[in-house]
Each structure stands twice: as C-alpha cells, then as structure tokens.
Amino acid sequence: MKKTYKVEVDCANCAAKMEEAVKATAGVKDATLSFMTLKLKVEFEDGADVDAVMQEAVKNCKKVEDDCEIFL
Template identity: 70%
Template sequence: MKKTYKIKVDCAACANKMEEACKKTEGVKDCNINFMMLKMKIEFEDGVDKDEVMKEVLKNCKKVENDCEIYI
C-alpha cells in the first residue's frame, strides 16, 4: 500500500536524512520525500498497521529534525 503525506521540513538536507530514517523504519518498504512539494510518499510492507508504522516514522524523523511535522 502506498500513501502520500504532507510534511513540514526546513531544508533539503534534512529532508534527505528524514527519508533515510523513514526507509529504516520497520514496516516501511520504500519512502520518497519531495522537499520542493513538501510531500512524503511511503510504501508500506504488506499486512502492517500503517498508523502504528507512521508513529514510528514520525519518531525517527524527529530524531533528525525535532520540529518536523508529518500530517497524517
């Protein structure tokens, strides 16, 4: 399952780091962040609870940039 989220991130370098943090999150198959559009596209692994995975994604992204937001 693929889903697109609106995000708030301050710079392109942070967006790249957040993308890598997202890809390392359990339950995420792939992630792509478009800094210019402020969008995050996530492909989830089959059978996962996307809401629970997104909580972990947000937690991991906040380790990179503590004031980032992902609008779920």
C-alpha cells in the same frame, strides 16, 4: 499499500535525513520525500499496520530533525 503525506521541513538536507529515517522504520518498504512539493510518499510492507508504522516513522524523524512535521 502506498500513501502520501504532507510534511513540513526547513531545508533539503533535513528532508534527506527524514527520508532515510522513514526508510529505516520497520514496516516501510520504500519512501520518497520531495522537498519541493513537501510530500512524503510511503510504500508499506504487506500486512503492516499503517498507523503504527507512521507513528514510529514520526518518532524516528524527530530523532534526526526535531522541528520537522509529518501530517498524518
């Protein structure tokens, strides 16, 4: 399953850090964050609990960039 989320991030470097944090989250197969469009596209592993995975992804992003936001 794939979903797209709106994000709030201040710079391209921060966006790259967020993308890597989301990719490292259990249940995420792949993720792409576009700083230009402020959109995060996430592909989830089969059978993953999307809501739980995204809650964990937000926590992981806050660890690397505390003023970022992913609008679930």
